[in-house]
Amino acid sequence: MPHPTPSSSFLSRLPLALGALAVAATLAGCAITLPDSKIPQTAEAQAAVPPPPGDVLATAQRMSQSNPIREAQTYRGVIPCADCTGQRVTLTLLPDWTWRMRRTYFGTRDGKDQTFISTGRWERSLDNLRQIRVMGDRNDTATYEVTQNSALKLVDQDGEPARSALNYSLTQQFDSDLITEPFAMRGRVTSTEGKTTIALCGTGKTYPVASTGQGQALADAYSKLRVAPGTSVLMWVDGRIVSTGQPPVEQVEVQNLSRGTLNSPCEN
Numbered sequence: 001m002p003h004p005t006p007s008s009s010f011l012s013r014l015p016l017a018l019g020a021l022a023v024a025a026t027l028a029g030c031a032i033t034l035p036d037s038k039i040p041q042t043a044e045a046q047a048a049v050p051p052p053p054g055d056v057l058a059t060a061q062r063m064s065q066s067n068p069i070r071e072a073q074t075y076r077g078v079i080p081c082a083d084c085t086g087q088r089v090t091l092t093l094l095p096d097w098t099w100r101m102r103r104t105y106f107g108t109r110d111g112k113d114q115t116f117i118s119t120g121r122w123e124r125s126l127d128n129l130r131q132i133r134v135m136g137d138r139n140d141t142a143t144y145e146v147t148q149n150s151a152l153k154l155v156d157q158d159g160e161p162a163r164s165a166l167n168y169s170l171t172q173q174f175d176s177d178l179i180t181e182p183f184a185m186r187g188r189v190t191s192t193e194g195k196t197t198i199a200l201c202g203t204g205k206t207y208p209v210a211s212t213g214q215g216q217a218l219a220d221a222y223s224k225l226r227v228a229p230g231t232s233v234l235m236w237v238d239g240r241i242v243s244t245g246q247p248p249v250e251q252v253e254v255q256n257l258s259r260g261t262l263n264s265p266c267e268n
Contacts, residue, residue, distance in 0.1 A: 068095045074177045075152045075170035084108045091134070091152070091170055092177055097121050098203050099134050100179040100241070117183030119241070120202040128159050137186070137202035137266070144170070182240040182255050188232035188266065191222040198252050199232070201266035210242065210251040218254050225260065235260040 074092045081087045085107020092100050099122045104115040120136035131145045132152075143159060144152035147169070154168040155161055162168050187200040189209075196209040196219045209215045218237065225233060236258035243250050 068097065069093060070095060072176035072178060074173040074175070076173055076177075077151075077167065077170040079154065079168050079170075080164075080166045081105055081107075089170060090177055090179065092179055093122055093132075096205065097123065098205055101134075102177075102179050102181070115181075117179060117181055119183075119185070119200060121204050125159075131155065131159055135202065137200075139267075140202075178241075178243070180240050180242055182238050184236065184238055184258075185252070186234065186236045186266070187252075189218065189222055189235045189260070190230060190232045191219045192229050194219075196222065198235070198237075199266075200252070201234075207241065207250060207252045210244070210253040212253055213239070214254040214257060217257055221257055221260065225262065227262065233260050233262060234264045234266065 072092055072094050074090060076088075076090045078086045078088055084105045086105075088102075088104040088106065090102040094100070098119060100117065100119045102115060102117055104113055106113045108114060118136050118140075120134060120140070122132055122134045125131040125133055125143065128145070131143055133141060133143050135141045143155050143157070145155050145159070145161070147153055150172045152170045152172075153161065154170075185198075185200055187198040189196065189198050191197075196215065197206050198209055198218075199206040209218060214237075218235070221235075222233060227233060237252075237254050238256035238258070239252045239254040241250055242253050
């Protein structure tokens with residue numbers, strides 16, 4: 001079902017990358033705050049010779065990931081839908097730079113609500129410090145702008161607001177929703193010495209596989225492939241991300257196995 005998935009060029013303008021170095025520190029904290037519009041500079045800073053562009057970009061990338069949020073933040077709202085009444089969207093940003101989304105299409109042609117869960121990674125944009133990019137599996141991306149009232153507003157691929165009177169904003173919630181429902185996921189599975197992990201595609205994060213559910217069945221399926229120990233295998237499963245233990249550790253609880261394939265990267 002089509003829905004807006006605008007994107008932005010991550011490293012397209014060097015001058016704005018320089019600005020990112022000056023104000024990235026203002027983005028830390030519990031909320032995704034807006035940067036100050038004016039940052040006073042000392043005479044020494046103004047006279048300093050800028051580093052080579054390559055160094056600027058590398059440093060800017062590190063700075064964009066150096067101020068994580070302190071706790072999970074959830075945003076919720078109803079946005080337009082091309083062929084249904086609307087989409088109820090819940091987006092949760094996590095301190096480890098991953099996100100989870102619950103998207104429910106309602107008012108569909110068959111009268112049945114359709115809910116999809118997805119996950120991926122997020123980052124602060126270097127093109128515009130008011131914006132964040134969320135990136136999912138198969139390079140699915142969207143860009144949101146942080147508004148003055150701490151809402152997230154969906155913008156187009158150029159980072160511009162939609163030319164529409166319709167609402168494209170998600171409002172920050174007081175309580176976080178970690179979105180623990182099961183969903184179809186794929187990732188690189190490794191099983192060795194009784195420990196199984198899955199690196200979920202699109203997240204850049206490797207999760208331990210819980211021993212509950214179909215965790216052992218996943219390990220058995222891996223062993224039947226007769227690959228060298230430690231070799232990762234791309235597998236499709238139905239599962240959910242849960243937190244267990246103290247301190248809490250996130251794990252993937254597998255509920256159903258689908259298929260697996262050798263020598264296939266997440267990007268395919």
